[in-house]
Amino acid sequence: MLRSLRAMDFRCFDALGIEVPEAGAVFTGQNAQGKTSVLEAVCVLVRLHSPRTSRMQTLARIGGHGGFGIAGEAWDMERRIDWRPRVPTRHVVEGDERPSQGGYLEDGGLLVWMGNDDLDLVRGGGESRRRYLDFMGSQVAPDYRRALARYRRALKAKNLLLKDGERRRREIESYEAIMIPAAEVLRRVRADLSGRLTEVVAERQRTIAGKDELAGMSYLPGGGMELGPALEQVREKEFRQRRSLVGPHRDELELTVNGMPAAAYASEGQQRTLALALKLAQGGVLRERAGREPVWLIDDVFGELDVSRRNALMRALPTGAQKWITTTYLDWLKETPELEGLARFAVEGGSLRAS
Secondary structure (H helix, E strand, O other): EEEEEEEEEEEOOOEEEEOOOOEEEEEOOOOOOOHHHHHHHHHHHHHHHOOOOOHHHHHHHHOOOOOOEEEEEEEOOEEEEEEEEOOOEEEEEEEEEEEHHHHHHHHOOOOOEHHHHHHHHHOOHHHHHHHHHHHHHHHHHHHHHHHHHHHHHHHHHHHHHHHHOOOOHHHHHHHHHHHHHHHHHHHHHHHHHHHHHHHHHHHHHHHHHOOOOOOOEEEEEOOOOHHHHHHHHHHHHHHHHHOOOOHHHHHHEEEEEEEEEEHHHHHHHHHEEEEEEEEHHHHHHHHOOOOOEEEEEOOOOOHHHHHHHHHHHHHHOOOOOEEEEEOOHHHHHHOOOHHOOEEEEEEEEEEEEEO
């Protein structure tokens, strides 16, 4: 768990400092006051990743010093990151600077992020479901994050060559030589996670729905599990279309409810239930793979759920896990005695106080 969180020049906060009990905390306030940024700071500190942006410079406070710092006591270690533009990010654990992101993450904690945009997991395109797998894979497999970065860089270079239109096969194949072993890592982990998730998602769907509602999941690698032969098969087609047509960037996680595609045929209630089931299953698989409980970052979810789904979600959340929750109002907490042990903070205009 996290015992404390401190931040400087992060999002709308010029300075932030709080201590949080073992159970966690609830952050209340109107929209655009900084509630979600508190959870985002936790995510960046623990996983060096923001669920809201891939550009670190957007996390620095407008009008600040151009960078930001986040620190805190997490999993009985003092951890800190300092980001500045055009300067390597500093990753510090217990006063010792770690030379790489991988070195910083190897003894860090686990996270699950839940938010209203989780509905995109069901309704949106394949990119949202790939991000779902990537967030898990990066936490449970040390080589996953590195393979993902290598694959993305090589893919970007290959696509630039394809758009050039000159059929520069030898140069393209040199980047594919990087993509193929990276893809093997990504697909091995994705297939393993998908297999573990399938049964858990189905069980969570039935629990939250309160009836025998069958959720299904299938991992569909774009072009098959072996990238090398697939690339040869589509070589001419890629030259004609000037884009990469097979690989992990085209993988899909097919979701169904009662045997039908969830995005097209499931009701809104079934889709919301499936989105919750996916995140609950994510937490369960992370715990199973790593042997410890993740911290749950829950962004403005409970107030948007009907009573039955809210109660089912509360029963499904692990009682021993720390929970950081944001909400615009507290009325629903009266019906949720499970959260009585959480500290409460009010957030307004980039400032935070105990309430």
